[in-house]
Amino acid sequence: QKEVEQDPGPLSVPEGAIVSLNCTYSNSAFQYFMWYRQYSRKGPELLMYTYSSGNKEDGRFTAQVDKSSKYISLFIRDSQPSDSATYLCAMSLNTGNQFYFGTGTSLTVIP
Amino acid sequence: GAGVSQSPRYKVTKRGQDVALRCDPISGHVSLYWYRQALGQGPEFLTYFNYEAQQDKSGLPNDRFSAERPEGSISTLTIQRTEQRDSAMYRCASSPLAGGRHTQYFGPGTRLTVL
Numbered sequence: 658q659k660e661v662e663q664d665p666g667p668l669s670v671p672e673g674a675i676v677s678l679n680c681t682y683s684n685s686a687f688q689y690f691m692w693y694r695q696y697s698r699k700g701p702e703l704l705m706y707t708y709s710s711g712n713k714e715d716g717r718f719t720a721q722v723d724k725s726s727k728y729i730s731l732f733i734r735d736s737q738p739s740d741s742a743t744y745l746c747a748m749s750l751n752t753g754n755q756f757y758f759g760t761g762t763s764l765t766v767i768p
Numbered sequence: 769g770a771g772v773s774q775s776p777r778y779k780v781t782k783r784g785q786d787v788a789l790r791c792d793p794i795s796g797h798v799s800l801y802w803y804r805q806a807l808g809q810g811p812e813f814l815t816y817f818n819y820e821a822q823q824d825k826s827g828l829p830n831d832r833f834s835a836e837r838p839e840g841s842i843s844t845l846t847i848q849r850t851e852q853r854d855s856a857m858y859r860c861a862s863s864p865l866a867g868g869r870h871t872q873y874f875g876p877g878t879r880l881t882v883l
């Protein structure tokens with residue numbers, strides 16, 4: 658079993674829709690949770706960063722962490738064509754530097 | 769400011785050759801990471817450095833892979849006697865501080881193809 662599971666999609670939504678992206682994980686020791694966006698032929702860029710459980714909002718993006726269920730989510734409101742990319746979840750332990758990534762979910766927002 | 773840069777961006781080599789991939793992190797960043805990313809997959813950890821010290825190399829697949837960061841800045845990932853299964857995107861990331869709670873900034877990657 659992989660440390661982090663993520664549905665690869667692809668996911669296709671109309672412009673303006675609310676998008677929900679999710680990851681599950683197996684290691685209860687993970688403390689830090691990140692969402693990266695990766696455009697085609699580019700490196701991943703950090704979108705959201707959350708410590709432990711709870712919600713965090715940044716503009717149209719909301720990250721949720723439910724440690725009891727080992728489940729994290731990223732919501733995108735009023736999705737735009739420019740949001741079309743692959744979204745990767747990542748997580749790390751309290752100690753050490755290794756990030757564990759999901760496989761990424763490919764999202765297309767149709768104008 | 770300048771982000772993480774990697775060179776070459778593309779490398780095609782024949783099986784059995786050695787290759788050296790370079791990473792130039794963001795200036796002043798303490799930590800440097802190497803990942804391998806297969807098509808349709810997330811980055812897979814290989815190794816990381818704090819300053820010039822290699823802290824964890826548990827992700828290196830075998831002893832053909834090695835990395836160094838002699839002056840705590842630029843890093844080189846070397847693959848000896850390349851095999852076709854080594855073909856992948858190799859990504860470097862850097863972080864301003866040490867520790868998994870700190871964000872990592874990724875470079876554009878080096879696409880390695882072993883024929």
